[in-house]
Amino acid sequence: MNLMKIIGKKVEQGEKIVLITLVDCGVGAPGAAGQMMAVFQDGTTQGTIGGGNAEYMVIEMAKEALQKNEKTFEFSFDLSEKGMICGGNIRGFGSVIGNNNRLIIFGAGHVGQKVSPIAQSVGFSVAVIDDREFAENFNNVEYFSDTIETLEDKLIFNDNTYILICTRGHQLDYQALRFCLNKTYAYLGMIGSDKKVRSILSRVQKEGLSEEVLQTIYAPVGLDIADGTPEEIAIAIVAELLQVKNKGCLAHMKDSRMN
Numbered sequence: 001m002n003l004m005k006i007i008g009k010k011v012e013q014g015e016k017i018v019l020i021t022l023v024d025c026g027v028g029a030p031g032a033a034g035q036m037m038a039v040f041q042d043g044t045t046q047g048t049i050g051g052g053n054a055e056y057m058v059i060e061m062a063k064e065a066l067q068k069n070e071k072t073f074e075f076s077f078d079l080s081e082k083g084m085i086c087g088g089n090i091r092g093f094g095s096v097i098g099n100n101n102r103l104i105i106f107g108a109g110h111v112g113q114k115v116s117p118i119a120q121s122v123g124f125s126v127a128v129i130d131d132r133e134f135a136e137n138f139n140n141v142e143y144f145s146d147t148i149e150t151l152e153d154k155l156i157f158n159d160n161t162y163i164l165i166c167t168r169g170h171q172l173d174y175q176a177l178r179f180c181l182n183k184t185y186a187y188l189g190m191i192g193s194d195k196k197v198r199s200i201l202s203r204v205q206k207e208g209l210s211e212e213v214l215q216t217i218y219a220p221v222g223l224d225i226a227d228g229t230p231e232e233i234a235i236a237i238v239a240e241l242l243q244v245k246n247k248g249c250l251a252h253m254k255d256s257r258m259n
Contacts, residue, residue: 003047013156014102018062022049024091106176107167108134114234148175157183165190187244189221
């Protein structure tokens with residue numbers, strides 16, 4: 001798989017990547033102008049800009065850019081000053097790409113089908129997990145026909161991951177919740193009645209879930225604005241996603257004119 005396809009796949013999964021491009025390479029320096037390398041959030045790399053100490057320093061710059069949420073950076077090295085016998089100069093830049101918000105939906109039923117296009121319309125990429133073959137009911141999603149037990153290493157979770165649990169049954173909801181609780185995420189919501197939610201949360205709490213983590217779970221999911229139909233439930237859920245993503249407050253915009 002070529003570098004751009006790898007980057008595209010990572011971005012689609014909600015990962016942030018630094019793409020490094022070598023734009024100038026003096027006589028004696030390793031590498032060639034136009035060479036590219038990707039640095040991923042876990043510190044791994046793909047491609048090369050010539051190797052050696054200079055490449056190591058650029059990788060460290062890329063890691064720092066990811067940590068500081070920078071968009072671009074430039075580099076220029078005299079390799080002889082960096083202790084490299086080959087000498088020469090290299091110059092290039094790094095661009096941070098990706099970081100789109102990703103919604104993972106456990107359950108391909110009516111609610112999941114309604115949530116997916118609304119979430120996509122406001123900028124979320126969507127993945128759907130259901131062991132039933134319902135992929136034809138979704139457009140532009142990454143569909144996993146997997147059981148929850150077989151999902152490990154197939155999904156990427158990070159600070160841009162939003163999770164909605166709306167499976168077809170109580171036990172599947174529980175399994176999905178247990179699967180997600182040790183992951184990194186920005187939002188974790190679970191659909192269900194008050195009784196069902198209390199039952200599942202009580203169960204995981206008895207298994208050692210801390211009260212602090214328990215309080216981060218949005219369950220029952222969604223803002224209290226829906227009439228109970230899948231369409232309005234979906235709107236209420238996406239509204240809650242946006243409230244969390246944008247650190248918004250629950251207020252009427254008209255109230256601002258009164259101040």
